[in-house]
Amino acid sequence: xxxxxxxxxxxxxxxxxxxxxxxxxxxxxxxxxxxxxxxxxxxxxxxxxxxxxxxxxxxxxxxxxxxxxxxxxxxxxxxxxxxxxxxxxxxxxxxxxxxxxxxxxxxxxxxxxxxxxxxxxxxxxxxxxxxxxxxxxxxxxxxxxxxxxxxxxxxxxxxxxxxxxxxxxxxxxxxxxxxxxxxxxxxxxxxxxxxxxxxxxxxxxxxxxxxxxxxxxxxxxxxxxxxxxxxxxxxxxxxxxxxxxxxxxxxxxxxxxxxxxxxxxxxxxxxxxxxxxxxxxxxxxxxxxxxxxxxxxxxxxxxxxxxxxxxxxxxxxxxxxxxxxxxxxxxxxxxxxxxxxxxxxxxxxxxxxxxxxxxxxxxxxxxxxxxx
Amino acid sequence: xxxxxxxxxxxxxxxxxxxxxxxxxxxxxxxxxxxxxxxxxxxxxxxxxxxxxxxxxxxxxxxxxxxxxxxxxxxxxxxxxxxxxxxxxxxxxxxxxxxxxxxxxxxxxxxxxxxxxxxxxxxxxxxxxxxxxxxxxxxxxxxxxxxxxxxxxxxxxxxxxxxxxxxxxxxxxxxxxxxxxxxxxxxxxxxxxxxxxxxxxxxxxxxxxxxxxxxxxxxxxxxxxxxxxxxxxxxxxxxxxxxxxxxxxxxxxxxxxxxxxxxxxxxxxxxxxxxxxxxxxxxxxxxxxxxxxxxxxxxxxxxxxxxxxxxxxxxxxxxxxxxxxxxxxxxxxxxxxxxxxxxxxxxxxxxxxxxxxxxxxxxxxxxxxxxx
Numbered sequence: 204x205x206x207x208x209x210x211x212x213x214x215x216x217x218x219x220x221x222x223x224x225x226x227x228x229x230x231x232x233x234x235x236x237x238x239x240x241x242x243x244x245x246x247x248x249x250x251x252x253x254x255x256x257x258x259x260x261x262x263x264x265x266x267x268x269x270x271x272x273x274x275x276x277x278x279x280x281x282x283x284x285x286x287x288x289x290x291x292x293x294x295x296x297x298x299x300x301x302x303x304x305x306x307x308x309x310x311x312x313x314x315x316x317x318x319x320x321x322x323x324x325x326x327x328x329x330x331x332x333x334x335x336x337x338x339x340x341x342x343x344x345x346x347x348x349x350x351x352x353x354x355x356x357x358x359x360x361x362x363x364x365x366x367x368x369x370x371x372x373x374x375x376x377x378x379x380x381x382x383x384x385x386x387x388x389x390x391x392x393x394x395x396x397x398x399x400x401x402x403x404x405x406x407x408x409x410x411x412x413x414x415x416x417x418x419x420x421x422x423x424x425x426x427x428x429x430x431x432x433x434x435x436x437x438x439x440x441x442x443x444x445x446x447x448x449x450x451x452x453x454x455x456x457x458x459x460x461x462x463x464x465x466x467x468x469x470x471x472x473x474x475x476x477x478x479x480x481x482x483x484x485x486x487x488x489x490x491x492x493x494x495x496x497x498x499x500x501x502x503x504x505x506x507x508x509x510x511x512x513x514x515x516x517x518x519x520x521x522x523x524x525x526x527x528x529x530x531x532x533x534x535x536x537x538x539x540x541x542x543x544x545x546x547x548x549x550x551x552x553x554x555x556x557x558x559x560x561x562x563x564x565x566x567x568x569x570x571x572x573x574x575x
Numbered sequence: 576x577x578x579x580x581x582x583x584x585x586x587x588x589x590x591x592x593x594x595x596x597x598x599x600x601x602x603x604x605x606x607x608x609x610x611x612x613x614x615x616x617x618x619x620x621x622x623x624x625x626x627x628x629x630x631x632x633x634x635x636x637x638x639x640x641x642x643x644x645x646x647x648x649x650x651x652x653x654x655x656x657x658x659x660x661x662x663x664x665x666x667x668x669x670x671x672x673x674x675x676x677x678x679x680x681x682x683x684x685x686x687x688x689x690x691x692x693x694x695x696x697x698x699x700x701x702x703x704x705x706x707x708x709x710x711x712x713x714x715x716x717x718x719x720x721x722x723x724x725x726x727x728x729x730x731x732x733x734x735x736x737x738x739x740x741x742x743x744x745x746x747x748x749x750x751x752x753x754x755x756x757x758x759x760x761x762x763x764x765x766x767x768x769x770x771x772x773x774x775x776x777x778x779x780x781x782x783x784x785x786x787x788x789x790x791x792x793x794x795x796x797x798x799x800x801x802x803x804x805x806x807x808x809x810x811x812x813x814x815x816x817x818x819x820x821x822x823x824x825x826x827x828x829x830x831x832x833x834x835x836x837x838x839x840x841x842x843x844x845x846x847x848x849x850x851x852x853x854x855x856x857x858x859x860x861x862x863x864x865x866x867x868x869x870x871x872x873x874x875x876x877x878x879x880x881x882x883x884x885x886x887x888x889x890x891x892x893x894x895x896x897x898x899x900x901x902x903x904x905x906x907x908x909x910x911x912x913x914x915x916x917x918x919x920x921x922x923x924x925x926x927x928x929x930x931x932x933x934x935x936x937x938x939x940x941x942x943x944x945x946x947x
Contacts, residue, residue, distance in 0.1 A: 294929065297787055299780040302925040308878055309926030347783055353754060362749030365789045369749045377734030377741045378758075382725060382751040385783075391750075408671040411719055411757075415669055417737045506677055553674040554681030557666065 204396040204447050213389045214292055217343040221289045224337070228282065239268045240281050242336035243477060245328075250476040252526050256485030258471040260335065277329070280320065283307055284329045291345040297386075299347050300327055335477040342386035342435070352437035353380035353407065355414050356425035357397040363390040373425075380414065383427075385436045387443065401425045401444050402490075402564065403433075405455035405464055409549055409560060416561050422568075425449065432464055435475070438482040441468060451487040452573065454564065457494055457536070458510065458546040459517035465489050470526050488573035490564060492547050494539035500563075506551035510544045530575045576768040576819050585761045586664050589715040593661045596709070600654065611640045612653050614708035615849060617700075622848040624898050628857030630843040632707065649701070652692065655679055656701045663717040669758075671719050672699055707849040714758035714807070724809035725752035725779065727786050728797035729769040735762040745797075752786065755799075757808045759815065773797045773816050774862075774936065775805075777827035777836055781921055781932060788933050794940075797821065804836055807847070810854040813840060823859040824945065826936065829866055829908070830882065830918040831889035837861050842898050860945035862936060864919050866911035872935075878923035882916045902947045 224240075231238040243249070244263040251261045267274035267281065287306055291298060298306075304323040320326055334341050341348060360371040360381060373381045384391075402424045404410045410428035413419070419426040425444060429437045445451050453468055455461030471483030497503050510518075518537040527533050540546060552560040567573070596612075603610040615621070616635040623633045639646035639653065659678055663670060670678075672695065679692040692698055706713050713720060732743040732753060745753045756763075774796045776782045782800035785791070791798040797816060801809045817823050825840055827833030843855030869875050882890075890909040899905050912918060924932040939945070 291929070296929045298784060298925055298929050299922075301780060301920075301922045302784070302929065305878055305920075305923050305926045306929075309874060347780065350779065360749070362751070364749040365787065365792075369747050371747075371749060371751070375741050375743070376754075377732070377736040377743060378756045378762075379734070379743070379754040382748075382754045384750045386750075407722065408673060408719065412670060412674070415737065420737075502681060506680055548673075548677075550671075550673045551677050553670055554677045557663070557668045557670050557674065557678075 205392070205394050212339050212343060214343050214345060217337065217339040218289065218292045220337040220339065221285055221292070221344075224285060225289075237268045237270045238278070239266055240278055240332075240336065241266045242332045245331060245335060245477055247473060250473050252470065256470060256526070257479045257483050258473060258476045258526075259479035260476050265332075280325065281329050281332060283320075284326060285333055288333065288344040288346065295345075297345045297347050300330055300341070303330070303346060331477060340388075340435075340478050340481060342388065347385040348435045350383060350385045350436050351431070351434040352383040352427065352429045352440075353410060354383055354425065354427045354440070355380045356419045357395070357423065358425060359394040361392040361394060363392075374420070378411065378414065380410070380426075380428075383434075383437050383440055385434070387436050387440045393443065393447075396425070396444070396447055396449070397423070398425045398449060399423045400450040400452060400568070401427060401441065403441060403451065403453045403468065403487075404428045404549070405431065405453075405461055406549060409454070412553070412557065412560060413564075416558055418561050418564070422565065429464065429468075432460075433468055435482060438468060438471075438475075438484075441487070442482055442484050445484045445486050451484055452490040452564075452568065453487050454490045454549060455492075456546070456548045457492045457496075457540070458548070459514040459521075461549075462521060463517070466521075466524075466527070488575065490567050490573055492549050492552065493574060494536050494543075494545075494547065496547065502555055503547060503551060506554050507543075507545040507547050510540055510546040514546055515541055515544065532574050536574065577764070577766050584711050584715060586715050586717060589709065589711040590661065590664045592709040592711065593657055593664070593716075596657060597661075609640045609642045610650070611638055612650055612704075612708065613638045614704045617703060617707060617849055619845060622845050624842065628842060628898070629851045629855050630845060630848045631851035632848050637704075652697065653701050653704060655692075656698060657705060660705065660716040660718065667717075669717045669719050672702055672713070675702070675718060703849060712760075712807075712850055712853060714760065719757040720807045722755060722757045722808050723803070723806040724755040724799065724801045724812075725782060726755055726797065726799045726812070727752040728791045729767070729795065730797060731766040733764040733766060735764075746792070750783065750786065752782070752798075752800075755806075755809050755812055757806070759808050759812045765815070765819075768797070768816070768819055768821070769795070770797045770821060771795045772822040772824060772940070773799060773813065775813060775823065775825045775840065775859075776800045776921070777803065777825075777833055778921060781826070784925070784929065784932060785936075788930055790933050790936070794937065801836065801840075804832075805840055807854060810840060810843075810847075810856075813859070814854055814856050817856045817858050823856055824862040824936075824940065825859050826862045826921060827864075828918070828920045829864045829868075829912070830920070831886040831893075833921075834893060835889070838893075838896075838899070860947065862939050862945055864921050864924065865946060866908050866915075866917075866919065868919065869917075874927055875919060875923060878926050879915075879917040879919050882912055882918040886918055887913055887916065904946050908946065 228238040243260045244265040249261045249263040267278045269278045304326045307320040358373045362369045407428050407430045453465045469487040471479040518540050522537050600610040615632045616637040621633045621635040639650045641650050676695040676698045730745045734741045779800050779802045825837045841859040843851040890912050894909050
């Protein structure tokens with residue numbers, strides 16, 4: 204399998220859109236009109252859970268114009284951010300939102316009041332505004348996000364990087380695995396994906412355990428760990444592998460944090476609703492560990508740990524989420540934790556023997572025992 | 576260059592030592608003597624800063640015996656930990672201290688009072704006791720530590736893993752780099768290390784910046800980021816590269832956290848003093864950013880940020896550390912931060928242009944402008 208990369212809005216598109224934005228503003232000024240910037244509103248009330256299973260933005264718009272006293276500073280700041288991103292694209296160089304902040308501080312400090320960007324918290328939301336307004340991800344504006352996450356399996360990555368084409372064989376990365384970058388779209392291609400499914404394992408420790416056992420080789424799986432909450436690059440890669448027709452199974456702790464990791468991969472998150480389509484995978488299924496595992500594997504009963512108040516509070520909240528409460532299996536899970544005040548870590552599956560976790564996953568997949 | 580791996584105490588040695596420990600105990604019991612476990616004391620008063628520049632343990636010993644009521648539980652727990660590690664070595668499988676904890680909880684729960692290992696905080700220090708007593712790192716007891724850190728440069732890694740020998744070319748890992756594992760000693764070899772020096776960059780963002788510029792290629796450097804505070808594997812790798820004759824330059828923020836990262840790499844840490852020799856690199860030098868950079872690069876003055884109370888408190892503490900206060904350059908740095916209440920991030924070097932950071936490092940190295 205090879206991915207289809209024809210439909211993506213990359214740096215070239217981003218550059219064009221930034222130039223169009225610039226031209227519109229210049230046109231407005233020349234025509235004696237009020238220059239405006241319009242983006243989708245990212246307030247919580249405009250985040251919807253759509254029929255396809257994505258957390259995404261509704262149609263509410265946000266506008267800021269130059270001649271409105273309350274908006275003009277933010278308008279100017281937005282344009283400054285857009286201009287910097289355009290420069291990075293022209294230079295063909297990447298940085299981070301922190302690097303962008305320092306460039307803004309540096310170049311605006313001389314001519315204009317320094318306070319235009321005194322804190323990074325001022326520039327961060329403007330980047331999200333731009334992403335939402337232009338319909339491009341920050342990675343296409345040459346802004347790298349934090350990266351985290353590792354992969355092993357039968358697939359190859361072609362990374363066009365530093366003027367070279369490098370082929371990375373993800374089945375030959377030893378104990379380390381391939382480190383998933385921030386941008387898995389541009390200058391990057393996935394080839395020879397020979398696998399039956401994708402297994403996403405919350406903890407790096409368990410990923411290492413499974414990697415050592417050659418689990419992905421024996422089972423013909425792509426083995427990913429987000430190393431906790433999944434970074435944008437890892438979420439995007441899971442979406443892309445799903446687009447290639449691979450089922451995605453997620454394996455986390457049975458606690459508030461583990462569930463949060465799962466639901467973020469599956470439906471996306473409120474914070475990233477503005478790029479929900481790109482980074483969520485509604486097709487993902489939950490493999491475990493579950494509270495119902497306690498009935499099945501008797502030894503687990505003595506390996507539970509006490510749920511924290513946060514765990515219980517979060518479980519109560521999650522029962523109210525429309526995308527969770529419609530699944531009775533999930534409601535049962537959450538109720539069990541609230542009632543027993545116990546939680547279960549995926550690490551506990553190492554109790555009887557280190558390789559037990561392999562058999563656990565194998566059996567769940569064989570019997571198709573997933574939570575939705 | 577290829578590393579010399581002849582002198583290391585690996586899993587084979589660890590197994591032998593565990594067996595000797597077991598035999599001694601059996602011998603004591605049979606001879607009607609009191610079985611004992613003796614280890615180096617890891618209390619703060621036994622941590623010394625030695626002449627070579629390492630934080631290491633002094634000679635104070637800690638003993639626990641079976642027939643002493645106050646010690647017998649810990650004695651039994653220590654033996655249980657030792658037995659599990661021996662089993663992992665026999666199985667030739669790795670886990671983590673969390674996996675070990677669950678195995679202890681699982682197998683002791685049936686016959687013995689469950690409370691023998693109710694919290695992982697009970698098993699963790701016993702692992703450190705074993706490491707100190709046997710003179711082997713936990714990695715040689717088949718216990719993986721958290722891993723973090725990435726490397727790019729002209730060198731090859733041979734990773735004997737899963738019954739295969741995999742060669743990883745660290746100059747062909749694209750935007751990702753090679754993910755540094757927990758154990759860089761056993762089943763792993765470093766070949767064809769063709770570089771003039773090692774550059775350790777605190778932040779992954781800056782590592783990515785330099786990697787994109789091909790800095791390590793142009794300068795013939797090994798480029799490492801610990802991604803914040805360095806994990807054991809990364810510290811150990813830096814030590815090993817230094818042993819191969821490469822100078823090590825560390826590049827961090829000029830703030831309490833950045834300095835802590837540097838000093839941990841250089842002298843080791845109080846917590847890991849019991850394996851200080853393996854994970855510290857007294858030969859390391861500090862490249863920046865420094866408070867004195869403010870005098871040299873005028874633009875940086877407007878890119879400082881306010882030092883937090885923690886930064887200032889930590890700077891005051893650091894001035895008292897014997898290994899810091901003997902260097903007047905460092906005292907001056909710390910005093911400047913305390914006086915001006917300003918700190919400086921390495922990211923600020925991206926202010927004038929994204930590639931400025933490359934020139935900054937190049938110039939410091941050319942002029943040998945390091946802090947000790």
